């Protein structure tokens with residue numbers, strides 16, 4: 001039996017970061033995941049402010065950014081019009097590259113076990129993990145970072161509660177385009193009947209990436225049309241998008257991902273702390289799932305685990321301190337609230353919701369006026385000219 005202080009189950013975003021942070025602190029760590037390298041997956045593909053903040057506090061930001069594509073000045077268009085150019089810096093990075101980038105930072109002292117955890121047995125002192133191979137690992141603390149693969153939690157009396165099934169549907173593909181006048185565009189849905197929250201275009205190392213976040217069911221006729229003819233279906237749902245983007249051509253496979261909102265109940269058990277999607281999922285529309293996973297891990301490994309390991313035992317009271325962490329609870333609450341509100345504000349058909357959406361548009365225009373931002377030069381003869389606010 002392998003003996004260690006901390007066993008991390010799952011080497012995705014949260015688990016790999018936890019292994020890097022604790023390994024660098026000299027903690028004895030075993031990391032368990034069936035895959036030697038993270039496979040390509042359609043998940044978070046941007047490093048935004050909140051992600052960067054946690055990565056910086058975890059001490060890895062400068063080592064991760066070189067693998068990402070930097071872009072600035074995000075164009076925001078609402079209701080078919082360009083409304084704002086946000087002077088922000090973000091980074092595009094494919095999810096597999098993001099996770100593998102963090103995995104490369106894991107110190108060699110961390111034992112990486114390529115297997116799957118089948119079951120756990122918990123006590124206030126030591127925990128036993130049984131792998132599919134039948135091998136066992138003994139640890140003082142387990143960090144559960146299994147993302148959506150959290151089935152085994154049921155067997156330790158934790159319950160995965162479904163808050164909203166198929167809450168949203170995300171669609172992503174690589175694309176080719178003619179000279180876009182922006183680095184990145186966020187274009188909000190034009191009409192609630194189209195059920196589109198927004199589409200975002202931004203650069204990845206492989207080229208232009210297009211992600212659309214919608215509230216369709218998987219068997220919706222529009223989704224069937226999208227599978228056959230993606231750009232036609234997108235033009236149907238966002239008729240005025242082409243004014244800003246010109247003609248886009250799909251390159252490669254169109255990935256379609258339904259997302260359920262799920263939270264784990266009865267999580268405060270002896271010897272195990274859950275982070276990221278294993279604790280609760282977020283809607284991709286909110287852009288908060290990865291920031292939650294990173295903040296969970298940063299707080300756990302910078303604050304709580306060092307405290308826990310410095311005294312004997314690992315009872316449920318110790319673990320509960322992590323779930324009460326004010327930064328974690330605020331981040332979780334923000335994520336859930338944004339996930340639920342975004343759907344209501346996109347689909348709301350009443351005059352009040354319509355006023356809310358126009359208010360957002362006016363707010364975006366107002367920010368531009370107040371802060372005197374300059375728009376980049378438009379290409380000559382571009383249909384984009386007609387989208388410019390009058391003062392520019």
Ligand SMILES: Cc1cc2nc3c(=O)[nH]c(=O)nc-3n(C[C@H](O)[C@H](O)[C@H](O)COP(=O)(O)OP(=O)(O)OC[C@H]3O[C@@H](n4cnc5c(N)ncnc54)[C@H](O)[C@@H]3O)c2cc1C
Pocket residue numbers: 009010011012013014015032033034035042043044045046115116117118145146147148149150152170257259275276277278282284286287288289290291292293
């Ligand atoms: C389409 C889409 C778009 C998104 N966009 C954004 C965004 O823009 N911004 C944002 O902040 N968030 C976004 N998210 C959410 C974000 O990607 C996730 O919240 C985040 O990746 C979760 O990371 P994690 O470490 O918890 O899980 P994962 O990265 O999924 O890691 C789980 C790991 O556990 C391993 N595992 C599973 N079961 C076992 C087992 N039994 N034993 C051992 N290992 C196991 C798996 O192999 C995997 O490596 C998006 C999600 C989706 C689906």
